[in-house]
């Protein structure tokens with residue numbers, strides 16, 4: 488269990504209202520920061536680090552130099568008309584972001600209390616009731632802030648708000664087990680069955696993920712498995728059949744196919760990180776329907792785009 492401060496305060500990087508792809512009905516999705524995996528196709532690279540971080544929108548910068556001039560830590564130098572930040576010096580005080588006239592600098596991640604999140608979620612109660620929706624906690628890996636998440640889930644339960652948790656499953660079983668009774672729906676990511684390839688493309692073994700899913704399916708009755716379809720990486724027949732075989736031995740509600748897209752590529756540049764999948768394109772509708780057919784042969788309920 489994390490400390491009491493961490494249980495009532497967490498770090499999130501977005502709250503998205505009117506989501507329709509993160510579980511049933513109209514939902515509010517709360518994105519928590521921090522993830523133990525490092526998937527090559529991650530569309531939310533700003534979610535990966537657990538703390539706050541700075542992003543720089545180079546195309547917005549007008550080269551005025553106000554950030555360099557006012558940085559209390561002298562962390563910014565103007566080189567060839569553009570600011571370059573020394574991350575070792577920057578303490579994320581936010582002064583440059585506050586003063587930038589072009590909104591070219593932004594601190595990603597805000598500290599927020601449980602009460603503040605619940606207040607935001609409650610704004611759309613009427614939509615949840617009418618559409619059968621609720622709130623989805625996503626990330627990053629929301630369970631990497633399990634103490635904070637647990638109190639949020641309890642707060643939603645008190646107010647009878649339907650909850651979903653979108654997890655990579657790469658967390659100690661005792662944490663998953665502890666929160667499972669407080670979650671109405673799990674959105675559980677499954678990516679690659681071959682452990683060697685899983686390690687290569689996510690940075691971690693899939694053993695814990697598969698074992699956690701097996702155990703979770705014994706104690707929870709509503710699990711949607713989410714399969715991000717990444718051409719050339721996990722869309723081959725062998726992986727799909729392996730997944731079908733494994734899932735058909737468990738009790739899961741459905742499997743959602745989430746076709747790869749590259750909308751998040753620009754974020755890598757702003758965060759000064761390398762995007763490794765530059766040559767990959769989204770899967771064709773034909774391939775998606777072939778994948779769906781293979782999985783259905785294992786008596787699984789398959790849904791395209793969740």
Ligand code: SF4
Nearest residue numbers: 558577578580581583
């Ligand atoms: S966040 Fe603060 S310390 Fe970091 S570059 Fe901006 S002004 Fe300097």
Ligand code: SF4
Nearest residue numbers: 548549551552554587
């Ligand atoms: S204050 Fe903003 S616009 Fe001016 S140099 Fe810095 S980042 Fe660019």
